[in-house]
Amino acid sequence: MQIAVDAERCVGAGSCALTAAExxxxxxxxxxxxxxDDSPPSRLAGEVADAAVMCPSGAITVRRAR
Amino acid sequence: MTDADVLVAGIGAAGLTVAEVLRRKGFTGKLRLVGxxxxxxxxxxxxxxxxxxxxxxxxxxxxxxxxxxxALEADWLLGRRAVRLDARRHRVWLDDGRELSxxxxxxxxxxxxxxxxxxxxLAGVSTFRTLDDAIRLRRELGVAxxxxxxxGVGTASRAAEDMAAGARSAARRVVIVGAGVLGCEIAAAAxxxxxxxxxxxxxxxxxxxxxGAELGQRVADLHRDRGVALWPGVGVTDFLGTDRVEAVSLSxxxxxxADLVVVTAGAAPATDWLADSGLSLADGxxxxxxxxxxxxxxxxxxxxxxxxADGSRRLETRTNAGEQAMAVAAAILGEPPRPTPIPYFxxxxxxxxxxxxxxxGADAKLRVTEGSLAQDRFVAVSEADGVVTAAIGWNHPKGAxxxxxxxxx
Numbered sequence: 001m002q003i004a005v006d007a008e009r010c011v012g013a014g015s016c017a018l019t020a021a022e023x024x025x026x027x028x029x030x031x032x033x034x035x036x037d038d039s040p041p042s043r044l045a046g047e048v049a050d051a052a053v054m055c056p057s058g059a060i061t062v063r064r065a066r
Numbered sequence: 067m068t069d070a071d072v073l074v075a076g077i078g079a080a081g082l083t084v085a086e087v088l089r090r091k092g093f094t095g096k097l098r099l100v101g102x103x104x105x106x107x108x109x110x111x112x113x114x115x116x117x118x119x120x121x122x123x124x125x126x127x128x129x130x131x132x133x134x135x136x137a138l139e140a141d142w143l144l145g146r147r148a149v150r151l152d153a154r155r156h157r158v159w160l161d162d163g164r165e166l167s168x169x170x171x172x173x174x175x176x177x178x179x180x181x182x183x184x185x186x187x188l189a190g191v192s193t194f195r196t197l198d199d200a201i202r203l204r205r206e207l208g209v210a211x212x213x214x215x216x217x218g219v220g221t222a223s224r225a226a227e228d229m230a231a232g233a234r235s236a237a238r239r240v241v242i243v244g245a246g247v248l249g250c251e252i253a254a255a256a257x258x259x260x261x262x263x264x265x266x267x268x269x270x271x272x273x274x275x276x277x278g279a280e281l282g283q284r285v286a287d288l289h290r291d292r293g294v295a296l297w298p299g300v301g302v303t304d305f306l307g308t309d310r311v312e313a314v315s316l317s318x319x320x321x322x323x324a325d326l327v328v329v330t331a332g333a334a335p336a337t338d339w340l341a342d343s344g345l346s347l348a349d350g351x352x353x354x355x356x357x358x359x360x361x362x363x364x365x366x367x368x369x370x371x372x373x374x375a376d377g378s379r380r381l382e383t384r385t386n387a388g389e390q391a392m393a394v395a396a397a398i399l400g401e402p403p404r405p406t407p408i409p410y411f412x413x414x415x416x417x418x419x420x421x422x423x424x425x426x427g428a429d430a431k432l433r434v435t436e437g438s439l440a441q442d443r444f445v446a447v448s449e450a451d452g453v454v455t456a457a458i459g460w461n462h463p464k465g466a467x468x469x470x471x472x473x474x475x
Contacts, residue, residue: 011112012419015385026463030419031464050392053083054392
């Protein structure tokens with residue numbers, strides 16, 4: 001699983017960090033997304049997928065390993 | 067799994083997310099999505115923020131690009147609305163007369179903006195809900211349309227500056243009726259574009275229902291500091307003008323000249339089409355704690371009233387749309403229910419970012435836990451009877467999220 005975030009799109013809602021705290025964090029100042037782990041272990045796949053769905057700005061892209 | 071055929075009525079964030087999560091979890095059945103507007107799915111929070119100010123071109127509010135929509139392998143019925151449901155016979159009728167049968171129906175038709183009693187059809191008077199509403203209003207506020215539909219971020223923000231400069235040369239008098247989240251955000255956007263803004267609110271402070279009295283007063287101060295004329299405790303009693311609005315009359319007898327009036331007086335669930343459906347309707351489609359309204363019928367998002375620990379509630383927030391959509395997709399697929407999440411909304415006004423997790427009571431006591439009011443950056447919790455009911459961030463999004471752990475669910 002490979003993750004990319006687009007901080008330009010991000011509106012700082014923090015939904016990703018709420019949903020998958022081991023993978024996403026927020027910038028201290030404006031709350032925009034900070035990617036902690038761009039290839040997290042598969043046990044987090046469900047959380048990461050939920051985070052991508054919950055992101056209000058579509059700033060998270062998940063590529064599944066083939 | 068139920069019959070391998072899901073019909074989703076409404077393609078905002080809630081309806082689209084149900085479809086996406088179903089597919090992601092391996093649903094291979096037929097998926098049909100009915101959208102009343104001709105636009106592909108778009109997000110609402112940016113409409114009164116980035117789209118209205120001109121910082122984003124309108125198409126940037128789209129929720130998913132073409133390739134991701136195509137990947138859903140769904141049938142799209144756009145520019146069509148559902149006009150009737152027979153839940154017993156599993157039938158939905160559309161406004162073009164088509165009759166659709168379904169295995170499972172997801173109701174995601176959202177809300178319709180409320181109009182004021184006696185609100186006339188008068189040029190310059192509008193409500194605000196859709197992308198078209200946002201595009202229309204920003205044009206009235208002097209935001210030019212980008213020449214190129216694919217304008218990038220840099221171009222857009224540059225354009226926003228140009229537009230703000232242009233707007234200043236043609237400042238208009240904008241009256242906003244109702245200082246809820248939407249009214250406050252529109253006031254901030256219009257002020258930022260150089261217009262003269264009056265914000266009329268029947269309650270004592272802006273956003274009282276969402277923020278309580280103390281924080282609502284802080285929002286009042288914020289708007290006044292930026293030059294907004296805030297009129298709390300009054301309503302609009304009349305709209306003056308013949309061809310076009312010229313002024314509004316307030317309940318205290320004042321007349322306020324206006325070039326534009328935006329009515330943001332709340333919204334009502336879009337349930338007219340369900341009147342004879344057999345579903346239970348009471349300020350929204352009544353559902354159990356998993357969003358089930360009847361056999362093979364679910365409701366999600368703004369239109370839905372779900373059971374919760376202390377009765378039932380209907381939330382008009384973006385986060386709720388996503389969370390309920392995930393819960394309904396899980397229910398359709400026969401997965402175990404998820405715990406009820408803590409409500410969350412955010413608002414951007416001027417340069418202030420406001421986050422609220424939980425529910426702030428009208429008379430809640432606020433306790434600052436990080437930063438300070440004087441710094442204009444803080445985290446606070448609201449307390450009632452010694453219980454933390456909400457975590458609040460004022461220019462502190464991350465701190466608010468971390469403080470959420472203290473909130474009783």
